[in-house]
Amino acid sequence: MRVLITGSSGQIGTNLGIALLAAGHELVGIDVRANPWTSRIQTHVVDLSAMPLDVGRGRIGPAEIGEVDAVVHLAAHAKVHALVERPLGAFENHAMVTNVLEFARLNHAPVLLASSREVYGNAIARGVPVPETAADFRAAPSPYAAMKLASEGLAASYRGCFGMPFAVIRFSNVYGRFDHDLARLERAIWVFRDRIARDLPVTVYGADKVLDFTHVDDVVAGVQATLTELVAGNPAVVGETFNLAHGSGFPLIGVVDLIATAIGRKAELRIEPARPGEVTWYVADVTKAHRAFGYTPRIPVTEGIPRAVRDAPPI
Ligand SMILES: NC(=O)c1ccc[n+]([C@@H]2O[C@H](COP(=O)([O-])OP(=O)(O)OC[C@H]3O[C@@H](n4cnc5c(N)ncnc54)[C@H](O)[C@@H]3O)[C@@H](O)[C@H]2O)c1
Structure with missing residues (x-):
C-alpha cells in the first residue's frame, strides 16, 4: 500500500x-x-x-x-x-x-x-x-x-x-534509535548519557517516577x-x-543506573520534584492490542536501554 x-x-x-x-x-x-x-x-x-x-x-x-x-x-x-x-x-x-x-x-x-x-x-x-x-x-x-x-x-x-x-x-x-538528536529534543535517556559521560551530575525530576x-x-x-x-x-x-507500550513499569532512577552501567561510569544523582504537567506513574495495560492484533512487546528496558546506548554514536 x-x-x-x-x-x-x-x-x-x-x-x-x-x-x-x-x-x-x-x-x-x-x-x-x-x-x-x-x-x-x-x-x-x-x-x-x-x-x-x-x-x-x-x-x-x-x-x-x-x-x-x-x-x-x-x-x-x-x-x-x-x-x-x-x-x-x-x-x-x-x-x-x-x-x-x-x-x-x-x-x-x-x-x-x-x-x-x-x-x-x-x-x-x-x-x-x-x-x-x-x-x-x-x-x-x-x-x-x-x-x-x-x-x-x-x-x-x-x-x-x-x-x-x-x-x-x-x-x-x-526509545531505541533515531532519538539521540539532543540539540533538537532533550529526551531523558540521552540527556542522562551525555551528562554521565561528561562526569556531570544528572537531575531526575521525581524521585519515585515509574514509567513504561x-x-x-x-x-x-x-x-x-x-x-x-x-x-x-x-x-x-x-x-x-x-x-x-511495553506493559511494565521501571523507575526513572533505575534508567540512570542502566545507562551508567552500560557506559562503565558512575552517575551522580540530583533529585528534584516532578515538574508541572508531568505524569509520575504509568504502566500500560496492553491486553486490548494483544487481543485485537497479537501485539506482543518483546524488548524489556533492561535489555533495550543498554543496547540503545551501546549502539548510539559515541559522544
Ligand atoms: N516518542 C515518545 O516517547 C512518544 C510518547 C507518546 C506519544 N508520542 C507521540 O508520537 C508522535 C511521534 O513522536 P516522536 O517521538 O517521533 O517525536 P519526534 O519529535 O521525533 O517527531 C515528530 C516530528 O513532527 C515534526 N513536526 C513538528 N511540528 C511540525 C509541523 N508544524 N509540521 C510538520 N511536521 C512537524 C517534527 O519535525 C518531528 O520530526 C507524536 O505525535 C508524539 O506526540 C511519542
Whole structure:
C-alpha cells in the first residue's frame, strides 16, 4: 500500500518509514524539516500547523502528495514540558491533526492517530496497569495531554459525521534509535548519557517516577499491525484506541543506573520534584492490542536501554 507518514523525520516516523519500505510498501513523508537520519524517506517539507492549509484532493499545503491508502499521523511538538512553557504549541498540535483529518476525509484515507499515555494524567491508581478506558479530560495534566484528548475526539467525530475509519495508538516513553538528536529534543535517556559521560551530575525530576519504557522496534511492530488491520477494516480496530507500550513499569532512577552501567561510569544523582504537567506513574495495560492484533512487546528496558546506548554514536 501507499502510506503517508506525517512527522516522518522524527524518531517514530523514521523507524516506521524504514520498516514499511523494507516490507515493500510505498511511502510519502511530510515534516516541517528534512530527515536528518536517512535519505530513503521521500519528504515534503510542510508546516502542518499552518491554518488554513490547502488540503484538497491529493494535496496538502504546497506539497503534491497524491493518492494514499492510509495516513499515519505522527507530526507534533512531542515534548510535554516544552508545551507547559509554551502552551500555544499544543494548539499547533491540534491544528496539525485538523489539517490531516481534512486531508484524509477529502482523500478517503483511513487515519492512524498518534496519541500518548499523557492522556491518563496522574489520577490513575498506582500499581494497576492502565486500560484505554481510563482517559478522562478532567484529569488532563498538561496542554499537550489536553490537546491529544481533543484530537482523539476530533477523529471520533470524523468517523461519526463522515464514516472516516481511524484508530488511535497511545505511546509511552519510546526509545531505541533515531532519538539521540539532543540539540533538537532533550529526551531523558540521552540527556542522562551525555551528562554521565561528561562526569556531570544528572537531575531526575521525581524521585519515585515509574514509567513504561517502550523500545521503538516493539512500537513499529505494533503500528504496522494496527495499520494492516485498520486498512482491512477489522471491526476490532476501526474506531478503537490502543495502548502500544511495553506493559511494565521501571523507575526513572533505575534508567540512570542502566545507562551508567552500560557506559562503565558512575552517575551522580540530583533529585528534584516532578515538574508541572508531568505524569509520575504509568504502566500500560496492553491486553486490548494483544487481543485485537497479537501485539506482543518483546524488548524489556533492561535489555533495550543498554543496547540503545551501546549502539548510539559515541559522544
Ligand atoms: N516518542 C515518545 O516517547 C512518544 C510518547 C507518546 C506519544 N508520542 C507521540 O508520537 C508522535 C511521534 O513522536 P516522536 O517521538 O517521533 O517525536 P519526534 O519529535 O521525533 O517527531 C515528530 C516530528 O513532527 C515534526 N513536526 C513538528 N511540528 C511540525 C509541523 N508544524 N509540521 C510538520 N511536521 C512537524 C517534527 O519535525 C518531528 O520530526 C507524536 O505525535 C508524539 O506526540 C511519542
